[in-house]
Amino acid sequence: MDKNKPAITSKLIILAILLLLLTVYSEPVVASPDEFWYGSGSETLTATHPDMQWERLIKAAPWGKRAMPRGGLLDGQFYVLSGRAGAFRIYGDTWRSADGVNWEMMSNKPGWKARAYPDVEFVQGNIILMGGQNLTTFYNDVWRSQDKGKTWELINGNAPWGVRAGHHTSVMSDDIYLYAGGRNSFGRLFYPELWVSKDQGTTWELRAVLPEDMGRAGMQVVEIDGTIYFMGGDHDNPVFVANWPGRRNDVWKSDNLGETWELLGNAPWVPRTGHQCVAANKKIICIGGHVRGPLDKKAQYLAHDLWIWDPRNGMEGWQLVNNQVWGCPDNQDSCGKSDFLLVVYDNKIWTIGGDREVMAPWPQDNDVWVAEIPADLL
Numbered sequence: 001m002d003k004n005k006p007a008i009t010s011k012l013i014i015l016a017i018l019l020l021l022l023t024v025y026s027e028p029v030v031a032s033p034d035e036f037w038y039g040s041g042s043e044t045l046t047a048t049h050p051d052m053q054w055e056r057l058i059k060a061a062p063w064g065k066r067a068m069p070r071g072g073l074l075d076g077q078f079y080v081l082s083g084r085a086g087a088f089r090i091y092g093d094t095w096r097s098a099d100g101v102n103w104e105m106m107s108n109k110p111g112w113k114a115r116a117y118p119d120v121e122f123v124q125g126n127i128i129l130m131g132g133q134n135l136t137t138f139y140n141d142v143w144r145s146q147d148k149g150k151t152w153e154l155i156n157g158n159a160p161w162g163v164r165a166g167h168h169t170s171v172m173s174d175d176i177y178l179y180a181g182g183r184n185s186f187g188r189l190f191y192p193e194l195w196v197s198k199d200q201g202t203t204w205e206l207r208a209v210l211p212e213d214m215g216r217a218g219m220q221v222v223e224i225d226g227t228i229y230f231m232g233g234d235h236d237n238p239v240f241v242a243n244w245p246g247r248r249n250d251v252w253k254s255d256n257l258g259e260t261w262e263l264l265g266n267a268p269w270v271p272r273t274g275h276q277c278v279a280a281n282k283k284i285i286c287i288g289g290h291v292r293g294p295l296d297k298k299a300q301y302l303a304h305d306l307w308i309w310d311p312r313n314g315m316e317g318w319q320l321v322n323n324q325v326w327g328c329p330d331n332q333d334s335c336g337k338s339d340f341l342l343v344v345y346d347n348k349i350w351t352i353g354g355d356r357e358v359m360a361p362w363p364q365d366n367d368v369w370v371a372e373i374p375a376d377l378l
Contacts, residue, residue: 030213030263032249032271038292039332040303041323042268049374050330052306052322057368062103063095065364067355068274068339070120074127078343079149080352081129084116087361090134091116094127094149100350100368106149115139117165123174128201130178131164138163138183142201155202161195166217172226176201177258179230180210182217188237190215194258207258214252214261218273222284224311228254229284230261234273240361242300244292247271251315265315269307274338274355281378284309285349287325290338290358300358304328304336306349308377321377326351326369334358337365347373 037043063069066083073079080095080103092114094106118132118139127145129152131138140163142156167181176197182190192215194208219233230253235246249271251264269275275289286307293299306322328335340354351369 030211030248030250031245032247033266036295037270038294039270039301039334040291040305040328040336041330041332042305042320043332045268045320047305047320047323047330049321049377050324052324052371052374054325054327054369054371056327057099057370058101059367061095061097061101061353061366061368063093063105063353063366064091065366066091066353067357067364068117069341069353070118070129071341071352072120072122073343073345074122074148075125077148078345078350078352079120079127080341081120081127081149082115082118082132083353085362085364088135090114094145096149100352100370107151110143110145110149110152111154112141112143112152113137113139115165119167119169119178121169121171121176123171123176123200126200128176130159130169130176130201131161131167131181133163133165138165140164144200155200156204159195159201160204160206161193162191164191167191168219168221170221170223170228172223172228172257174198174200177207177221177228178204179221180214180216180219180233182215182239185240186238188235188239190217190235196258208260211252211261211263213248213250216246216248218275218290219248220275220277220286222277222279224279224282224284226255226257227311228258229311230254231267231277231284231286232272232275232289234290236273242290242292244271247273247292253311267307267309267315268318268320269305270303272303272338275303276340276342276351278342278344280344280373282310282312283377284311285342285344287342287349287351288336288338288340288354293334299334301332301334302336302338302356302358321374325371340365344373347378349373 071079272289
């Protein structure tokens with residue numbers, strides 16, 4: 001046994017504490033509402049569809065427990081790529097399934113290094129993976145698969161948007177939009193930027209320098225009929241410590257492909273990060289995420305609420321649909337998930353994998369859940 005290991009461990013702990021003390025967070029540019037509320041659901045709104053039934057199709061998919069599996073739906077198949085399990089395991093694989101239950105590994109040596117918190121898009125039948133991080137390194141590379149994830153090619157090894165993770169991407173008219181994100185686990189740097197690629201990630205242009213506070217991670221971005229909505233997220237610094245003043249429930253809008261932005265206000269859900277949102281029938285569905293617990297506990301909670309918003313009805317149009325996602329009880333308590341994969345397909349909501357950590361860097365899930373979308377919401 002190495003007698004020096006205890007001394008080395010002590011030095012690492014001391015170094016971590018010093019770095020925490022040196023970490024400074026500036027005042028937020030756009031504060032969340034002053035009134036305090038916490039947990040899942042709402043203190044003032046009642047769920048409109050409490051009888052939604054959530055079914056767990058599979059408890060343990062073969063791709064293993066992981067936070068933030070990236071991917072989505074391509075040609076009627078669910079795809080799962082990359083992710084993190086616990087503090088030290090990082091994935092570098094690609095899986096697919098036609099039903100969420102039976103999974104096929106497409107590759108486990110893709111060429112790109114194993115990573116967590118990249119983003120992945122599907123463009124003209126191709127899979128594009130961008131950025132991300134492992135335990136020590138942040139990336140700004142772009143990889144493409146033209147054969148459903150079996151093989152991969154590096155198409156840009158040094159994208160001009162710089163190394164980052166926790167960014168968000170979306171696709172409009174086959175153009176890839178890349179928003180915000182950050183680098184470093186300590187002394188975290190956030191990027192208030194929007195970059196666009198018109199050639200599947202080979203070249204990029206800086207579309208806009210965003211308002212300063214939009215430099216963040218963990219937000220969600222959804223596009224409906226050419227209008228872009230940017231919601232929630234965090235300014236956590238260091239990455240594993242909740243910075244409550246920097247958590248957000250704000251909603252921004254751009255009507256000109258991201259060139260300029262308007263702050264619409266604050267959504268009625270608790271400020272959060274790691275929530276997931278998608279567009280469905282010109283509406284926005286948002287589920288779960290990391291939220292604050294009671295003040296006396298000073299703890300992070302996991303939300304299990306489902307919200308739907310029709311932007312045509314303004315900010316008053318947010319609706320709490322269900323507060324029992326994943327079979328959780330209908331209360332404010334911690335029960336849910338963050339950093340899962342969310343897909344709407346066949347008039348159903350699907351969640352794949354996810355993170356259930358609140359203090360320690362575990363546990364994670366490799367389950368698949370599904371629920372029918374109520375007919376009156378379609």
